[in-house]
Amino acid sequence: MKKYAIAMITILSTTWAFQSARAEGPQVGQPAPAFTLKDTKGREHSLSDFKGKVVVLEWVNHGCPFVKKFYSVGEMQKLQKEAVEQGVVWLSICSSAPGKQGHMSPEQWNQKNAEVGFAGTAVLIDEDGKVGRQYNARTTPEMFVINAEGNIVYMGAIDSIRSTKSEDIAKSKNYVRAALAALKAGKAPEVTQTQPYGCSVKYAD
Amino acid sequence: MEAHLIIEPSAIQPGQTFRVGVLFLIEPHWHTYWRNGGDAGLATDIRWELPEGFRVGALQWPVPMPLTVGGVTSYGYEEWVLHWAEVTAPEVLAGPEVRLGAQVSWLECKEACIPGEARLERTVRVISGEAAEAGLSGKLSGLSEDASWFSRNDARMPAENRQWRATFRREGGGVILRLEALDRRAELPSRAMFFPYEAWFKAVEEQKWISVEGGWETRLELQGFAPVRFERIEGVLAETATKQPRGIELVAEAVASPAPRDTLPLWILFPLAVLGGLILNLMPCVFPVLGLKVMAFARQGGESPGRVVMHGLVYTAGILVSFWILGGGLLLLRAGGEELGWGFQLQNPVFVLTLALLLFLFGLNMAGVFEVGARLMAMGGGAASGRSGWIGDWIMGALAVVLATPCSAPFLATALGSALVVPPLDSMLLFTGMGLGLALPYLVLSIRPSLAQRLPRPGPWMESFKQGMSFLLFAAAAFLIWVLAGQLEDEALLWILLSLTSAAVAVWIHGRWTQRGVGGWKARVATVVAGVATLMMAWAGLKPPAHDWLVWSPAELERHRAAGRVIYVDFTARWCVTCQANKLAVFSSPEVRRRFAELGVIKLQADWTARDPQITQELARWGRAAVPFNLIYGPGREEPEILPEILTPGIVLEALERVAP
Numbered sequence: 004m005k006k007y008a009i010a011m012i013t014i015l016s017t018t019w020a021f022q023s024a025r026a027e028g029p030q031v032g033q034p035a036p037a038f039t040l041k042d043t044k045g046r047e048h049s050l051s052d053f054k055g056k057v058v059v060l061e062w063v064n065h066g067c068p069f070v071k072k073f074y075s076v077g078e079m080q081k082l083q084k085e086a087v088e089q090g091v092v093w094l095s096i097c098s099s100a101p102g103k104q105g106h107m108s109p110e111q112w113n114q115k116n117a118e119v120g121f122a123g124t125a126v127l128i129d130e131d132g133k134v135g136r137q138y139n140a141r142t143t144p145e146m147f148v149i150n151a152e153g154n155i156v157y158m159g160a161i162d163s164i165r166s167t168k169s170e171d172i173a174k175s176k177n178y179v180r181a182a183l184a185a186l187k188a189g190k191a192p193e194v195t196q197t198q199p200y201g202c203s204v205k206y207a208d
Numbered sequence: 209m210e211a212h213l214i215i216e217p218s219a220i221q222p223g224q225t226f227r228v229g230v231l232f233l234i235e236p237h238w239h240t241y242w243r244n245g246g247d248a249g250l251a252t253d254i255r256w257e258l259p260e261g262f263r264v265g266a267l268q269w270p271v272p273m274p275l276t277v278g279g280v281t282s283y284g285y286e287e288w289v290l291h292w293a294e295v296t297a298p299e300v301l302a303g304p305e306v307r308l309g310a311q312v313s314w315l316e317c318k319e320a321c322i323p324g325e326a327r328l329e330r331t332v333r334v335i336s337g338e339a340a341e342a343g344l345s346g347k348l349s350g351l352s353e354d355a356s357w358f359s360r361n362d363a364r365m366p367a368e369n370r371q372w373r374a375t376f377r378r379e380g381g382g383v384i385l386r387l388e389a390l391d392r393r394a395e396l397p398s399r400a401m402f403f404p405y406e407a408w409f410k411a412v413e414e415q416k417w418i419s420v421e422g423g424w425e426t427r428l429e430l431q432g433f434a435p436v437r438f439e440r441i442e443g444v445l446a447e448t449a450t451k452q453p454r455g456i457e458l459v460a461e462a463v464a465s466p467a468p469r470d471t472l473p474l475w476i477l478f479p480l481a482v483l484g485g486l487i488l489n490l491m492p493c494v495f496p497v498l499g500l501k502v503m504a505f506a507r508q509g510g511e512s513p514g515r516v517v518m519h520g521l522v523y524t525a526g527i528l529v530s531f532w533i534l535g536g537g538l539l540l541l542r543a544g545g546e547e548l549g550w551g552f553q554l555q556n557p558v559f560v561l562t563l564a565l566l567l568f569l570f571g572l573n574m575a576g577v578f579e580v581g582a583r584l585m586a587m588g589g590g591a592a593s594g595r596s597g598w599i600g601d602w603i604m605g606a607l608a609v610v611l612a613t614p615c616s617a618p619f620l621a622t623a624l625g626s627a628l629v630v631p632p633l634d635s636m637l638l639f640t641g642m643g644l645g646l647a648l649p650y651l652v653l654s655i656r657p658s659l660a661q662r663l664p665r666p667g668p669w670m671e672s673f674k675q676g677m678s679f680l681l682f683a684a685a686a687f688l689i690w691v692l693a694g695q696l697e698d699e700a701l702l703w704i705l706l707s708l709t710s711a712a713v714a715v716w717i718h719g720r721w722t723q724r725g726v727g728g729w730k731a732r733v734a735t736v737v738a739g740v741a742t743l744m745m746a747w748a749g750l751k752p753p754a755h756d757w758l759v760w761s762p763a764e765l766e767r768h769r770a771a772g773r774v775i776y777v778d779f780t781a782r783w784c785v786t787c788q789a790n791k792l793a794v795f796s797s798p799e800v801r802r803r804f805a806e807l808g809v810i811k812l813q814a815d816w817t818a819r820d821p822q823i824t825q826e827l828a829r830w831g832r833a834a835v836p837f838n839l840i841y842g843p844g845r846e847e848p849e850i851l852p853e854i855l856t857p858g859i860v861l862e863a864l865e866r867v868a869p
Contacts, residue, residue, distance in 0.1 A: 100278070204278070
């Protein structure tokens with residue numbers, strides 16, 4: 004009797020596991036997936052460390068022309084500075100696998116950050132792509148804005164004009180800036196989800 | 209990467225509509241993007257810069273292919289691609305030439321990405337109408353040297369859809385796209401993929417298609433940023449087995465989700481399941497076991513009432529646990545199988561054949577051709593002493609479930625269908641209900657033994673009854689074979705019926721010799737051989753037809769002759785064994801198949817199984833009154849090659865040589 008009961012429980016739980024494995028990834032209005040990553044200075048950061056603060060996640064790869072679109076004219080750095088001055092935590096995440104475009108050693112990262120004038124809180128290294136996959140990050144840049152309660156309030160593209168041309172920045176609507184402004188005013192962002200654009204995140208094959 | 213502006217004609221006339229395109233020559237392993245780039249990437253952008261008065265149509269996109277790098281899938285092009293549009297020149301156009309331009313920007317990626325931009329230009333001569341008529345001789349001199357790119361590219365353009373009716377319905381976080389064949393010959397392309405124009409869906413490297421009644425279904429996952437409601441999905445249905453895929457344009461309309469069985473509330477489904485289980489006791493699979501139960505019960509007559517109830521409860525527990533294992537297994541299969549694209553419905557030929565085979569074998573068992581689980585039955589029936597009684601009851605319960613399974617599928621479609629469709633917990637509850645229903649009579653008898661007086665006494669009638677039940681099982685198997693016949697092409701049915709016969713032979717040998725302890729190893733080997741033959745014939749019946757025969761008619765023949773095709777005409781009939789042997793001999797040869805594919809041979813079949821005056825007339829024309837009769841037509845030849853009555857691959861190949869050297 005006991006053996007049968009164990010067998011039945013195993014079968015039932017496996018079935019439930021199958022069903023729940025099909026659950027969706029990050030969703031607007033839902034808690035942002037928790038993670039812990041090391042930054043370029045060797046310090047560990049967890050998303051939970053920043054509870055009570057608004058957090059922006061920026062997927063980055065400095066080899067990608069879409070990322071260069073913003074960094075080469077200082078636009079991304081400007082946005083980072085604005086955010087940090089407002090008390091927002093800005094975390095850039097690089098999910099490039101070793102050997103792939105965008106991957107750098109911590110020393111190289113620190114050099115690059117100094118070179119471009121990175122103005123965010125930290126750059127986190129996600130070499131094995133685990134966090135990238137958790138967030139279903141497919142392009143660089145891809146942005147997530149997380150409110151103080153830890154829920155995602157915006158995810159997707161950084162702005163509205165899908166191109167590699169820096170001239171388009173002035174003409175486009177910046178969704179991250181808009182989301183941060185809405186949160187500051189105590190409201191929910193008007194645009195909560197858009198199709199991201201950029202180069203593919205360079206996960207391992 | 210090279211980008212060129214190319215123009216199809218070598219000169220244009222005022223008012224003429226012609227094609228202009230931007231040709232990309234892409235380095236190996238690099239790619240550009242389709243109008244919907246997929247998960248990443250950027251669609252090529254072309255802005256035409258045409259002189260005053262020129263009108264230009266929509267930009268045309270060849271069928272893309274899926275490109276996956278590091279788990280991120282995009283839709284795009286490798287090697288080369290031509291994006292073109294139709295341009296109409298104004299009625300008044302001054303020569304001698306005119307300059308057409310385009311501002312092009314694109315993204316080219318391998319692992320890294322390089323954005324590109326270019327302003328392209330091309331001049332083309334303008335000729336007046338009269339000069340055109342005087343100067344041009346034949347179509348070719350009107351085309352530029354770049355024109356071949358246009359015709360090469362035409363094969364990659366999505367064609368018009370004449371084969372499918374496409375619909376979709378929302379389901380959970382995605383959409384089920386459904387294709388219904390409008391034509392019996394509609395075939396799902398190999399490695400079929402639907403490329404939607406909108407980026408509302410997650411890009412995938414491969415799509416799994418499930419065969420459903422009348423067509424195919426696949427699931428498309430929605431992106432979070434997709435609109436909440438949309439009435440149509442437009443895109444291209446393509447085969448992705450080759451590097452330059454072909455496809456058709458598809459527009460899928462929304463339909464309301466079918467009134468799903470899973471909205472029937474559980475409190476209605478549960479009693480239905482119990483009722484179903486109860487009815488199972490009457491099924492020919494299970495009823496004879498009921499007889500054994502009665503015998504066992506009679507034996508227990510002497511025991512204390514409490515112990516008798518315990519017997520009943522243990523039997524019930526045995527049934528319930530077996531049902532749970534069965535249900536859990538089915539759910540696991542469903543969850544895993546959906547990943548593999550299996551269809552657990554009566555629309556899946558493999559499923560139907562397996563059921564039919566099982567029912568047929570059980571029927572043979574009922575008829576007494578062989579015994580199944582005889583030892584188990586003896587153990588269960590011989591529950592004399594108290595100790596082995598529990599195990600006996602348990603096993604009888606499990607046995608009842610095992611025997612009930614193949615019977616339940618055709619007769620309890622609703623309950624089982626619901627069980628496979630509702631969430632897992634509800635599903636297990638339904639299985640529990642069925643188990644309770646199945647165990648109910650015995651449980652009731654064990655609680656109120658007096659009712660046992662009302663049961664018929666065991667006797668020889670039970671054997672007759674069991675054998676008589678076999679016919680019900682044969683009828684059920686016949687029904688399933690009829691269902692199967694509707695799902696397969698002609699010869700497949702023959703193989704299926706032969707495989708059933710072979711299965712009968714296998715169990716007959718097993719029952720008559722091995723189970724009676726005679727025949728030794730020879731009998732066992734014979735059984736195995738027959739069993740293997742069964743499986744092979746079933747496989748032959750189930751595999752999709754390797755060839756595609758078109759229906760012969762004088763009009764069809766003319767049509768293909770006019771197109772200059774090589775045509776193989778086969779006058780045949782089902783009852784003509786020589787015809788089947790011929791086809792088997794000829795088309796089992798890889799040489800023949802290869803040559804047919806190389807020459808693009810059209811296969812026309814004139815089926816004379818039922819009287820057909822048109823075919824009779826045609827045969828008479830050739831001085832024939834019987835089948836088999838085969839002809840091969842070649843391009844540019846008046847008379848076809850007449851093939852002899854008995855064919856071999858060699859004969860057919862030789863004839864092909866004469867007709868199309």
